[in-house]
Amino acid sequence: MHLVYPVVVSALLFSIGVYGVLARRNAILVLMSVELMLNAVNLNLVAFDVWLGDRLHGGQVLTLFVIVIAAAEVGLGLAIVLAVFRTRRTVDVDRLRALAEVVRTPDPGRPEGEDAS
Amino acid sequence: MIAVVALIVLLPFAAAVAGLLATRLGTRNLGARSGPAAYRRAAWFAIVPGAVSAALTVWLATALARRTAPAGGRFWSELLPGRAEGTLTLVETGAAPISLTLRADGLSVLAGILVVVVALAVQVYSVGYMRDEPRYPSYSAFVSLFTSAMLLVVYAGDLIVLYVGWEIMGLCSYLLIGHWWEDRANSRAAVKAFLVTRLGDVGFLFGIFILGTAAGSFRIDDVLRADILQHAENRGTLIAATLLLLAGVAGKSAQVPLQTWLPDAMAGPTPISALIHAATMVAAGIFAVARLYPAFLAAPPTLDVLGVVAAVGMLGAALAALAQSDLKRVLAYSTISQLAYMAAALAAGSDRAAMFHLVSHGAFKALLFLCAGLVIHHVGSNLISHMGGLRTALPVTFWTMTVGFAALAGLPPASGFFSKDAVISAIEHGTGPAQPFVQASALLTVGVTGAYAARAWLRTFFGPTRIEPLAEPPPGVAHVFDGREAPASMLWPAGVLAVPALLLGLAGPMTGVEIEWGSAAVSLAVALLGAGIVYALWRAAPEQDPARLLGPFRVPCERAFYVDAAYAALVARPVLRLARGVVRTDARLVDGAVRGSGRATLGLSALVRRAQNGNAQLYVTGLLAGIVLIAVAAVVLT
């Protein structure tokens, strides 16, 4: 099989994942999209590993690393999402704006004490 | 000898410092209210140095008279031939140097004698006049400071030194006019005097700049010998310089158009009016022109301007004097008119006549003011309508004031007759395009002068005694009237000044001032005509004011042709309005720009802060966009 097939699939999967991270409102779906991105990367790694014929199989080893890290990250992420749901009763990412800044323009103020009649 | 001159100038200055700082030392009362011990000490501080200065001036005059005359001197070289000059130090400025120089020649000694004699008379007079007044120690200290400043002007050998004395006189005038500052009107009069003269002094300073820079030095001798006086191609510069100097002269000597301060300056105590606003400070302008006369002679257009100014001033002021109801204001306008005479004499080319009239006028006008002070002290009011029939109550005052009025009107044998004749004959012999106007004005003014002098004399000393009840003073305060005419300390100076007012004229012919009998007779006739008309009107109705002969012009004359009101409307009020506008501009525009920059920055930051909306996905989007851009840039640019 030519290299291009798994690479294109991986790119497509990655793009879907990026879209999901940026545009989905549900936090769990965002996590799922992150998983999708990571799996796309895994596919890419394995494909290139086979194509390059690496004797140490660096790509496939790295894939195992990524699977483990993805699992840990999803566990932690879901725990956070559960904590947020318990306190805020929502997992809508658009509603979580506590880091926002309220925009206000105060006036530097006028001096007193002159005869402006 | 120059040390003597320095001593003459410095003794009154030391008296002033002592009077301000040391009158209460050693007494137990260091508070604000001075006790009688402080008053006595202040009187000693005032009189003793003044007397010593006067004695030294007389000595100086005799010393100078014994010298031999240098070649090509001015008119005073025949009277007092000697000269003394000494420089303390040269101050390097980076441009023309300033030399701290004093000089004494005939002109200075002539004016100097006038100053010290009148100053001493006024100091002695003030001891009695100001006895019950507050703040006598500071008053006498300021009078001493003024005397010192005037003497500095008279004996200055450097234009900047002259200017220093000139302005210090202005300050003393301000402080003394405002002596009774509890009444804000006096304070306003003092401020007006200072500001009007200061305006003239700015021009004076610029004239000094031109002369000093052209001569390369500010010393008067260097200036008078400078090139610009010699060569015709520099005439423009010289005319500009002398015109600017005239601005200062007009301010100090109360000539048109800067004459409005002098009548209001009568708000000060009468001895001050006698010293500053009659005899000395206002004469300083005339003196300055006489001192720099070679420069003025080399710039005829300036002298023409001076002549026109003098002509307008002398007649206008005389008409105004005829209509005044306040005795001191009559004398004030009279001073303006007589100073215009001196200016006209200078314009006609005779500084000799001008100086003669200056000295004689100094004597008789000071005398008139001191006597007016005696009358006011007795009556308790300045208004002529409150006076009348005082001939019997105030005999000494009557005779001395008669001498003064006779000198003012120009009746022989008083000094005014001779000096006025000298002025009029100088005007007659003058050349220049304005001469007919000046001569006509001078002759008319002689008549009007006789008229107002007669009016004041008759209404003060003759006629029915007014029984205007004085306002009852609060209980416990001593009444003004104490039964006798006045304390001796007030009568003696008046008597002493009456002597030169009467006899100084006889000294004129001895010093070479010729009497032209023709013009003298004409002016005498005109003066008697003016006095006669007033006398007739007065005889017809002693109760009424002879000034009614002015008819409908009475009110404009009394208001001095509304010049004051014009200045208030054209200068004072617009400046204040402009000032308020400036404050508004500063708050809104200039500071508004500063505050606006602050607001703009805050607005800009608000704009940028919109990106911080707390949405994590937006942040990641931005991150991604940045990465894409960098990747594209890296691929494209390498």
Place this chain on the structure above:
Amino acid sequence: MSWLPIALVAVPLLGALIAPAARDRAVTWGIAISAVVLALAVTLAAVFDHARPAAMQLRTDRPWIPGLGLRFHLGVDGVSLPLVVLTALLTFLCFVHLAGHPPAGGRTGALVVTLLVLEVGMIGTFLALDLLLFFVFFEVVLVPMYFVIALWGGAGRRAAALKFILYTLLGSAVLLIGLLVVWTQAGTLDMVALAGRHGSGIARSAQIVAFLAIGLGLAVKTPMWPLHTWLPDAHTEAPTVGSVLLAGVLLKMGSYGFARIAIPVLPEGAAALAPWLGALAVVGIVYGSLACLAQRDLKRMIAYSSVGHMGFVLLGFASLTPVGLNGALFANVAHGLITGLLFFLAGAVKERYGTADMRRLGGGMLRRLPYVASLLTFACVASLGLPGLAGFWGEMLALLGAFRPAAVVSRPLFLVFMAVGGLGTVLTAAYFLRMLSRVTHGRPVETIPPGPPLATAEGVREVLSEAGEGAEPVEPVAAAAAVAALEREPEAVADVGEAGATGAARALGAGAADAVETGQGKRPFRDVTAHELAAWLPLVALIVLFGLWPKALLAVTTPAVQALLGPGVAP
């Protein structure tokens, strides 16, 4: 290597570091340290070779940051010597004043430390001979002065302090750009070397850019119209010692920069921009004077008068002649002395009356506080430039410089400037005399106008406000006392209108009121105290001395100025 300039900078710094240990005796410690600095400054003046004021003397030149080529270069010549002595003197007098008048915000120890750090910056600026060392000291003064205004100032102090520091910091940033341009073009930071070259190594366009940048930065500090608006607020809100040092020294740092850096190092830039400098200077003179005429607050009025006076300084600089620079430097020192005294007096008035608002001060100060009012009259007369006092010579020489400016600038233009400056002196006299007339003249006690008994405090206030416009101002203390009396006893209103008013008036009219009941409680109302006299008399003496003997300053500055302007200038 001379230790004297180093000591002048090190002693206040060490004093500031040790001051917190002094605790209650902080002010005494401050007086001691500033007295030592004053003694060192006087020693500097004595050791200075007065025969060669143009040469830089008592120099210290050590490497400081070798990698950048910065050197710790200190020295003094005829231009900086008077300013160093002035700074030491004013700081010492401020501490003496502080001994008798503890600051309103408390924390006296902190104020002492702040003032000592301020002194380090001020003296260092006048001693520095390396461009960036000058800049460092220039900046050092900003933070202490910010704290002085922000912590110990008046009601609007936060805004005023913020405006002060941001505005001057912006100016300093522009100044730094200019200094860096000079550095890159000339290759050296040494002021002595740069002044000696008279701009020969720097291209004309670079000189103009550098002069513009340096000039703008210094113009904010000077202050020059239209960059002056930080000054009135800062002065109005600052405490007395802050105002004195701000007006007396900080403003001099800006104009000193012109004399030391901008004009000698960048003569072609100066020649190109001198007309602008002169124009803005005379606008400042007239604008400042007009603004003073309409002011209500005494300290604000004196602040605007500073704008006017520094206009004369800048006019002298713009003329680019020895006499003009002489006048500017003389006016600098004179303004420091006179305006320092004025702010001391304004602080004294504000402390006694509780306000500096001229309408509320009423009049008649010559009756209530004769010594303070007499000194105020003296200071105002000195400030309006009366000959015989120090203020005259600076103004006169600056006008003389404008009368015949350097050949590279347009003479008719400068003649116009000179005429406008002359009119400015008349306006200066007008506003000072008007202020004196309002504040010191007139009657001190105006009784509340008699009439039917005033039933309520509102009624009293109404009558007072009617009497306000155009009529004689009502004595604020009597009125406040009457109002306070009414508010305390609302039942006894029947005859309180007349009796209470006349009673208050009688008590005050006795003239010996030691303590006056105001709305805020008892407030001492004595005439001048010993501490105040000790702080003010040296200034009075120096004003008279320099007025009568200008040679004392001119002998030192004239040769230095001629050296700064270069050999091509006619004396």
